[in-house]
Amino acid sequence: MRKQIQHYALLFLLLLSGLGISRSANGQEIKGIVHELESSQRLRDVTVKNLRTNETTQTDTEGNFTVGGQINDLLTFTQPGYEIDTAFVYQEGIQRVYLIRDSKTITIDEVVISRLTDSRLAYEIEKAKTEGQVTEASQNRGGLRISLSRLFGRQSKMARNNLDLLLEEQHNRKVDRLFSAQAIRALVPLTDTEMALFREQFRPSLEFIETASPEDVRAYVLDSYSKFKSTK
Template structure:
């Protein structure tokens, strides 16, 4: 019977070491690749150097989007030579080509657009633009600020009494009113009312003006609650005298 030859232990050790080194190199390469796929940085205002929150950062190649945080910090998946777009209401849209993955500081400049908005302009906004303007007004209207050097939160009289802060709070009220109006209109519709009641024409407009529900009610109300609300208020509407109906003022709305 022929005896099998054994493999020298030195050769086994060499093979094991080679496999170990190969495994370590693979792990290191995957780690570097993972790092290279995430770009981190800060978005700041050009004039003041203050961080900008809610800036939308979009990878124009992949469509991946991110949003800057309260301190302006952002992180987004990207690779070399891909272009990132930075967009924020009231500021010039900017782009950045990814060259390397050190922490970036992106400065955005105001576009000179008017701060004041009238009701017609607000009504013409898309829902996404309305939400963005609401966030912007919230940030600009804040009268408290966080100090990284002193620590904690402190009151800023200049923000509260300043012209920009006052305009931002006024704009915020108008924007919020429009958002709530859209939320109500989405559910308290003529179709929903005519499906339950015989109302139409001028009577329908008078009813919808008089018994328009609040956004607080609609936030928690399901379809059964809304149906019951319409039936109850329709009964009250039928009981109104001609004089009481004539006193209902139908609001004028701009055509869209």
């Protein structure tokens, strides 16, 4: 019996050590890794600052960092030659941040988009909106007129395609903050593999999440879980 208790205690400690947000002698800590976006190379000597506590630290030779903090904190990342970025900590786990070189044009695809922090994602959305505009104000007449070169230009088309991908990612993130694995596990028993499938198949719409009460979300999870189990 004693060996069994020791076994479970060891497993519990191992689970705690894998969390990006963990307990320490001084309180909670946020752990993460900083990469360069295009090469995925880990970056050393990046200054990480918690804007709530003003605590700062730097990444080590492997790009790892640990800073005091908790969920809902906002971190900034500064490194000469790279654009300053901010990351909102909204879930447990190792925080992965990808920095972009100054004045570097990035190629937008689903993999790249998934790596962007929320602040960078919002920036790229505004950039895509500007590049994809198809109307311009006339200096000679009031109102708006269609600019054919901007409407059918290659850059404009690419910007509008990028905008769709960027907005979809932003919407999914807003939904996933409430439709999180932690919130779902508090209501229904799912393995890690089942959780990934469940969240993908039954992710609610942004419109639902923005208007639903906690009771609505709870009912949605329970109803979706019944449907999920019935198909297995």
